[in-house]
Every structure is written in C-alpha cells, then in structure tokens.
Amino acid sequence: MLSRREAEVLGLAAQGLTNGAIATALTLSVRTVERHLQNVYTKLGVGGPTARAVAVVRWVRDR
Incomplete structure (x- = not known):
C-alpha cells in the first residue's frame, strides 16, 4: 500500500x-x-525505463 505522500x-x-515540478508543487527537494x-x-514491483509509466497506469487503474 502506498503512503499518502507516495x-x-x-x-x-x-x-x-x-x-522538478512535483518538488516545487509539494515544497520538496527533487x-x-x-525517493x-x-x-x-518497489512497492508495485516495477523497474527500468518504463517504471514511471507502468506505475501511473496501475495507480490510475486501481483508484
């Protein structure tokens, strides 16, 4: 399960x-x-160059 911040x-x-834009929006460092x-x-078990896209698709699908 993802934390609220994740x-x-x-x-x-x-x-x-x-x-960078996420960092600015949330007042965090890049x-x-x-991290x-x-x-x-790691929690979603994805990696490599497509990790971001796969994570987003899974997150949107499971919401």
Whole structure:
C-alpha cells in the first residue's frame, strides 16, 4: 500500500509533471521526489525505463 505522500507524488506524475515540478508543487527537494517514486516502483514491483509509466497506469487503474 502506498503512503499518502507516495500517492500524492504519483498522482502528480500521472498528470505529467516532471520531478522538478512535483518538488516545487509539494515544497520538496527533487531528491525526495525521486525517493518517493523509487519507493512506489518497489512497492508495485516495477523497474527500468518504463517504471514511471507502468506505475501511473496501475495507480490510475486501481483508484
């Protein structure tokens, strides 16, 4: 299960925001956003260059 913040970060990624834009929107560092996304990928069991897209699709589908 994703934490509230992980879901928030992934939701913004689903809207097409870059890591930098997500960081600005949530008043976080880019590194923190990257870490949240890495945690999401691990929890969803995805990796590689398509991890972001797969994570977004799964998150949207399962909402």
